Amino acid sequence: MTAQAAFAQSNKGCSDAPVLKERGQREVFCGLTGIVWLHRKIQDAFFLVVGSRTCAHLIQSAAGVMIFAEPRFATAIMEERDLAGLADANDELDRIVGQLLERRPDIKLLFLVGSCPSEVIKLDLSRSAERLSARHSPAVRVLNYSGSGIETTFTQGEDACLASLVPELALESADSDKSLLVVGALADVVEDQFRRLFDSLGIGPVAFLPPRRSSELPSVGPHTRYLLAQPFLGDTARALEERGAKRLNAPFPLGAEGTTAWLRAAADAWGIDGDRFEAVVEAPRTRARKALEPHRFRLANKRIFFFPDSQLEIPLARFVSSELGMNPLEVGTPYLHREHLGSELAQLRSDIVLSEGQDVEKQLDRCRTSSPDLVVCGLGLANPLEAEGIATKWSIELLFTPIQGYEQAGDLAELFARPLVRRTKLEV
Amino acid sequence: MQLTLWTYEGPPHVGAMRIATAMDRVHYVLHAPQGDTYADLLFTMIERRDQRPPVTYTTFQARDLGGDTAELFKTAAKEAFDRFQPEALMVGASCTAELIQDDPGGLAAALQLPVPVVPLELPAYQKKENWGAAETFYQMVRRCAASHMPAGDWQRPARDPGRQPRCNLLGPSALGFRHRDDVTEITRLLDALGIDVHVVAPLGARPVDLARLGEADFNVVLYPEIAKTAADWLARTFKQPATTVVPIGVGATEDFIREVAEIAEIDPTTALASHQSRLPWYSRSVDSTYLTGKRVFIFGDATHAIAAARIAKDELGFEVVGLGTYSREFARDVRAVAKELGLEPLITDEYLEVERAVADAAPELVLGTQMERHIAKRLGIPSAVISAPIHVQDFPARYAPQMGFEGANVIFDTWVHPLMMGLEEHLLGMFREDFEFHDGAAPSHLSHGGASEPISVEVPLEPSSNADVMPLWAEDAERELKKIPFFVRGKARRNTEAFATERGLTAITLETLYDAKAYYSR
Ligand code: SF4
Ligand code: SF4
Secondary structure (H helix, E strand, O other): OOHHHHHHOOOOOOOOOOEEEEEOOOOOOEHHHHHHHHHHHOOOEEEEEEEOHHHHHHHHHHHOOOOOOOOOEEEEEOOHHHHOOOOOHHHHHHHHHHHHHHHOOOOOEEEEEEOHHHHHOOOOHHHHHHHHHHHHOOOOEEEEEEOOOOOOEOOHHHHHHHHHHHHHOEEOOOOOOOEEEEEOOOOHHHHHHHHHHHHHHOOOOEEEEOOOOHHHOOEEOOOEEEEEOOOOOHHHHHHHHHOOOEEOOOOOOEHHHHHHHHHHHHHHHOOOOHHHHHHHHHHHHHHHHHHHHHHHHHHOOOEEEEOOOOOOHHHHHHHHHHOOOOEEEEEEEOOOOHHHHHHHHOOOOOOOEEEEEEOHHHHHHHHHHHOOOEEEEOHHHHHHHHHOOOOEEEOOHHHHOOOEOHHHHHHHHHHHHHHHHHHHHOOO | OEEEOOOOOOOHHHHHHHHHHHOOOEEEEEEOOHHHHHHHHHHHHHOOOOOOOOEEEOOOOHHHHOOOHHHHHHHHHHHHHHHHOOOEEEEEEOHHHHHHOOOHHHHHHHOOOOOOEEEEOOOOOOOOHHHHHHHHHHHHHHHHHHHHOOOOOOOOOOOOOOOOOEEEEEOOOOOOOOHHHHHHHHHHHHHHOOOEEEEEEOOOOOHHHHHOHHHOOEEEEOOHHHHHHHHHHHHHHHOOOEOOOOOEOHHHHHHHHHHHHHHHOOOOHHHHHOOOOOHHHHHHOHHHHHHOOOEEEEEEOHHHHHHHHHHHHHHOOOEEEEEEEOOHHHHHHHHHHHHHOOOOOEEOOOHHHHHHHHHHHOOOEEEEOHHHHHHHHHHOOOEEEOOOOOOHHHOOOOOOOOEHHHHHHHHHHHHHHHHHHHHHHHHHHOOOOOOOOOOOOOOOOOOOOOOOOOOOOOOOOOOOOOHHHOOEEOHHHHHHHHHOOHHHHHHHHHHHHHHHHHOOOOEEOHHHHHHHHHHHOO
16 A cells, blocks of 8 residues: 555544543653753754753753763753842853853854743743843854743653744745745754655755754745654744744654655645656655564564653554554553644544543553553653563654654664564573 | 753752652652653663652643642642552652742641651752752651650660670662662671661661661661761660761771771671681782872762772772862861872862863873763773762672672772773783784773774863963874873873973973983882
8 A cells, every 4th residue: 555545545543532631640751851852953052951950960861871071951050049039040141151152152052941940930031032142142042942841741842942943034035936844853864865855856945944053044934835754843833834834734754654645745735746756755665665574574463552752652653553563552642733643643543542641650550451562651661661571662762763764664663673572582 | 050061969859769769668749840750760770670769740730830739739649648558658849849839748747648748848959869868868767766766865775785786777778879789798797797787778668667776776877978867866866876987998897897896895806807808919919019009080979989089099009189079068078088188179069170170180090970980981091980870880780889898899890990901901002013903093991882082072171270381292202102001191291291391391302201201200
């Protein structure tokens, strides 16, 4: 079955399925976590969290490795003096930013990232950003967004960051032709592959948000068509729409079929005919399908349970079910963005439990009862579940590893297969 | 505000989690936003625990702030109690909840639970992880032992001579550096002395065990950072003396035996005579000659840094060229030791400052936390980990205590191994003219992938203060310097530069190099 056919079926799948909404303990990182991959992506940007020791500890624990003595992120840790009003928080922030920029003349874009403490004490970082931008321009542009745990979960930090970039994008010139904007942080290698594919298809000009350098911010306007590369970009999409850009409705570029349908959405908008499209995607799609083959053999009919974490859960459930023949039991997501996930939901079987929000204890109960073969969950839950005899895949790896596009389809499947393969090897 | 890149300690509620996780049948309800649940992974991933920490987070959101976050807390506490049925409930707030002032202690008390509720007030904007652990342990001990408190003028009666002396082991906790193995080692040591271990806490203790602490004759404080506050209270309340020597290293272990024997009123002679550490002989054997005067930089929590300094100097014959700690609470002790060694102590929790100090001291071995291990790796210096903060690899599968005589064996191996590798590399380097070997090839143990250069620091470190008058190396002198084994090369470079600077030379020639060598070998 071709991708177009797969995604065109009018079967509504999970589109109207009831959603289990839960309120209880959420076992999810906050939006600050996005800094871990965003700072690698935008190479001249620095992320300054205005927060507490907890915030600093979270990023450090999520990043796990300390490859760089001076990473391009840091925390301005608020202390008693700042809270008691003994020190003016704005003066303090100005001092720290001054200190930082003096030390790092290579920084061209500075994000002030709000945290729970800065928001609870109502520190207005947008005004700070304006003030500091005025002071340090043109050398450095200062923006702000919230990565706080009271406002954002995990990947929403990227959404907030990208949304803060949208007002900075230049307006496309009035006579410009249609242009394509790919939105959502992708590994450089994936970005380059997509760029080549769009070139061969004759789709262009193509730009990516976020760019690798702040000087390469794309322009935007009514002629901009954008494709979401990540499923968690609700605010960014809204901001782009306000600038006149239009979203190309598509699933997400995961797996051979997901990638094909995603590219197809752009090809349709550019009026590329079927033959040309086939000629371009045929070879990489075949490669991807071939790469999936051995994994499908291992994974078909295995039962999989997704804890809510990255908001990638629904597209991933679609990928593992339609391309690997796996059997999703429950698919949890921190937030369910129906519009952006429409074509993914339509592909899911209607008897799958969709859950939004979380009560981790109750969800663990459901998970145990449903006795899945594989559980996708965060780092806090993985080893305890393994100790109970349940195989797990850590969801954070799905964000730190390149998984999008044809050439990564096999790698993505391998991430799901590896824990199961490992179990068959161990004899202890 | 303080600009922070990497932190040595987490917030104080993480310290409380280390106590809750170490103990049995307690539960901690933490008023905190969802992101704070990251702390679970410290225990499940770094320590490879097979259970989630016994912590429930309320995970309030912005939309709850206008409404009733207090109600949310009560529901969470009630549900956690019903589900986990703990014997004691700890309640508290993380940094964000501290700002909204919901009073978790009062709210939990209102639930009228049938178990002790221990409210923890851990000021997140002033204090840090170790302080939080110490305060939590103290509060737990106080609360659980309260009903057994004797009158203020009570005096501890003399031990019935028919009964073996008994002590508590205080301080081992979750996420501690080798705590579990230290407990085993010290329990064996005490057993050999004829002393019973009554309660180990917090590691493995139930609230009812804390209630029995007063029954022991004295307390052994294994980790002052965590147990000192509680031990001081027990000394006042139950008139229990506490040990002050931490038994890390051969000398300290012997001192510890003497101290314990004195408190317990027993004779230490046999125990001291029969000690079985291989460190003294290994250190004296000729193979170890090359360890003499090795320049070592030490940084860690106060307990481990102080112990390391003594071992390095007295038991391995190293030269300690830097000593510091991030534990401000115990800075005084570290200052005292540094003074004895004639060093300026480094009391800081700023990572970059430590990195600078290491680079300036040009040591041949760095003993520190995981943070210093990374510094050393970048600078191409051998290193070993001696203190938290630690990483998954610091929880080895094998038995590897730091304390007691076996601990001293482990320490000898772990510190000397990276240096031995250095020697081996030099022997290989003697064949440098052979085509397989070239000077650019990094020692295999210093880098993961055999990269030819140590990973360089993103931004150059600030030049040392006298950089402007630093003499220049002539090409032939520089070439000659490269022929010197890399593990003494740093020292040779520093000595030569110091020699030249003192004499106001602007260039270092081959001549200067050898003049300096002669000067320093006098
Ligand atoms: S694996 Fe990475 S993070 Fe862990 S110790 Fe080695 S370098 Fe550090
Ligand atoms: S949840 Fe809030 S307080 Fe906790 S780390 Fe995230 S931003 Fe900081």
